[in-house]
Amino acid sequence: MSQRRIPLSRRERPAKPPLSRAGLVAVALRTMQEEGLERVTMRRLASELDTGPASLYVYVRNTAELHGAMLDELLADLGRHGEPSADTWRSELIDLLWAYTVLLFGYPSLARSVLMLRPSGPHYLRLIDTILGLLHAGGVPVRQAAWGVDILLQLATATAAEHGSRHEAVTATGEEEELAAVVREASPSTYPNIHRTRDELLSGTGEQRGRWAFGSIIDGMRAS
């Protein structure tokens, strides 16, 4: 008769695991993969976890921190490199940076968010460490390497952020095409250099431009 009133959620949902930071991040990641980062809101996550939004703030300080944790989890799959070789370090590094970029291509909105973060999760640190190791193997001086790793990662993230895709249209209506049109029609008298350069401004695939950028930044780091 005095049966305790079990909350509705407990009776209906088969197994509500206890909340944890890892569990929160996992649900956030799954929601992002299925519906895009736009749908990963605190309220949405809370209802997914059968609780109120306030409960999530026990595990993350705010949305930005959640995004940082999601990135780090994603980076676990990026894999660790073996011993860096003094012969192939340059192309190994470009491959690694490109792999990171491609990984983020799948989540351009997350890339956009990460661009405003200073990630410091263990997998991100692992990535930094590996890049520094490759630069070291290539004989790049320590200061240049240290300052350069920031630029390389930032460029990679920004490249992914601009990529855009699928159900993640924040920027929405292609201003990419708008710029292209404006470049194509740039008047030789007003914008002589854009006019002169217009074909190359629009040339190349994303991968060509991306790999070239990484390579030439690396070369620039060695030079100065």
Place this chain on the structure above:
Amino acid sequence: MSQRRIPLSRRERPAKPPLSRAGLVAVALRTMQEEGLERVTMRRLASELDTGPASLYVYVRNTAELHGAMLDELLADLGRHGEPSADTWRSELIDLLWAYTVLLFGYPSLARSVLMLRPSGPHYLRLIDTILGLLHAGGVPVRQAAWGVDILLQLATATAAEHGSRHEAVTATGEEEELAAVVREASPSTYPNIHRTRDELLSGTGEQRGRWAFGSIIDGMRAS
């Protein structure tokens, strides 16, 4: 007796100028300068202009486009360069890029927003054209110049975006310091390269690192 009912706003506010895109952008810019981009919302702008939010969509497609227009307006003050010199083009270019960066330092949130845009306003095109002219004067091949201008501007914008300042705390609680702490304490066995490099990872002022980055990207563009 049949005095037409004049809307309250007309009676109270001395002069309500007719809406225009330029006027909208001007009010948006002023609001940003006084209270930060966070307060520049469609609703806020509308009430500033004595109208409803829906009216603004006659002049801009969405918030992103408004931000693009604000950036372009800001860039009007960046000034046009004279004839680029074959001797001093490199330092002229670094100065120009640094000036653009410093300009955006005042509005880090706008920089963050611009990072996800492909600006195509007249002043932004002017900036691209000037950069291309300087690279041309320096003998940088046309493809490298065309592909490089993107990287340089993106890096400049990203640098400003990360700067953060005053009443524009989106990122809020310094994850900058968090990364610094984690780098300082990186264990030599888990992160040998971070440990080895830790002093240089945290060295240098923003200006030193920024100018170095521009310079070494420019050098890398020439090399490859």
Place this chain on the structure above:
DNA sequence: ACCTGAACACCGTTCAAGT
């Protein structure tokens, strides 16, 4: 064409009060 109020469909975060 331009303008509008109201509505639609949401947000992040904090608070006081539980357990």
Place this chain on the structure above:
DNA sequence: ACCTGAACACCGTTCAAGT
């Protein structure tokens, strides 16, 4: 310590209906 419902203080954008 952890968890919660409710509240605070907002959002961007669209719609149908004006002028």
